[in-house]
Amino acid sequence: MARRPDNPCPGLLVIDKPQGLTSHDVVSRVRRLAHTRKVGHGGTLDPMATGVLVIGIGKATKLLTWVSGHSKEYRATIRFGVATNTDDAEGVATAAVGCDSLSEDQLESALAPLRGDIMQVPSTVSAIKVNGKRAYALARAGEDVELAARPVRISRLEVLEPPRPAECILEETDADNAPDVQALSGPVRVVDVDVVVECSSGTYVRALARDAGEALGVGAHLTALRRTRVGDVPLETAMTLEELSAAVEAATPKGEPDAEPVLPLVPLGEAARTMFPSLLMTEAEAGAFTHGQAPRRSRDELAQWATEVGYRPGDASEEETSPIAAVAPDGTVLGLLRIDASRLRTVLVF
Structure with a gap:
């Protein structure tokens, strides 16, 4: 059946x-x-x-x-010399200053401030909601969109290959579809740079391209983006x-x-055990957990378990605290737990 x-x-x-x-x-x-x-x-x-x-x-x-x-890794190509209204190749050009060449020192001066813990303003055409509406919908409707900067972590931002000077041909902007965008067309000298980015959730790689282009005064946007890792x-x-x-x-x-x-x-169980540390329960604890009751462990027991598996509970916020896979004696993953104020709490019962 x-x-x-x-x-x-x-x-x-x-x-x-x-x-x-x-x-x-x-x-x-x-x-x-x-x-x-x-x-x-x-x-x-x-x-x-x-x-x-x-x-x-x-x-x-x-x-x-x-x-x-989870953290993510990307391979991306940044094109310096042209800015677009979407910060990527799907948008239309808003400025075409052009760029004949970039030295290693120039690139490093633009990328260095973008590494580490930074405040990033998301792309205007992101899916972030503004007053209940998606930012991209407001932007495409011709409304001015101002998004607040958000904290993100860029743990790696490195150039993979030497910069490649090139020439791109801009197609003339359709004024009806983009009335606020300057009409730009014709050949423009640009420089393409391949980079690898490792970053926290919520990072906009195209915003990194935008900010690097602004730092160099030539504008920039993404022409390629490939996500190569999510978590592990x-x-x-x-x-x-x-x-x-x-x-x-x-x-x-x-x-x-x-x-x-x-x-x-x-x-499901294998995925949970791969993503999260596991806590082995007794038969009695497993039976109670299926009804939503978390196991009871002393502070010392939890501290010892956390040390053994390398678990860091963080604070009491469910969004920030990593879950724990609740495992029955036969190896079945029954759901997820978290440590809250030195106590186990049930997050999810499968």
Whole structure:
């Protein structure tokens, strides 16, 4: 018997998102393959961007809050000499000062202030809400959008290859579609620079390009962006949508119209144990946990366990405190816990 669409087999998929699709487009395709609407993603990628997109199915969607909060790594190409209204190649040019060359010292002077703990103003066309509306919707409607700077951490920002002087051809701006943008067209000298970025959740790589261009006085935008890691999930573990479709077709029983699709999922429990430290419970504790009751451990017991697994509970904020996988004696992951004021609290029961 096929599993009901509202109760799919839970787990995670790691997709290599192609260029031109939104993250929601990928979710829609997986929904069709999995025959369920209980599908979500752990961290939006712009249509221009490619790379790691973690997809949750069924109860595994409840893990996506922590997936999206993990650090991320990107490979990007910054084009110096042209600024756009979206800070990437999907926008239209707002300034074309041009750039003939960049020395290592010039690049370093622009990138150095962007490393470490910084305050970053998100891109105007981001998905951040302003008075209940998405910033990109307001910007595309012609409204002025001012976003507040937010704290982010850039743990790595390095140039990968020597700068490449080039020439790009700007297409004339459609004044009807972008009435506030100066009409720019023709050839412009630019310099392309490939960089690697390791950053905290909430960082806008295209805003880094924008700020570097402003620092040099020539403007800049992204022409390529590829996410190569989310937390401990590398690009090497990702599959394309075509590979996913082929895997589902090969694994799903033939000649059974109502057969449940078989997806190459990372099981819910395995995903939780990979993402979070594990706390082994007794049979009695496991039985109580299924009803939402957290195990009782003394302060000393929790301190010893935290030392053994290298766990740092942080403060009492649920958003900032890393969860703990609650493991039954048989190895089954039953849900998530956290340490709050030296006590275990139930976060989620699978």
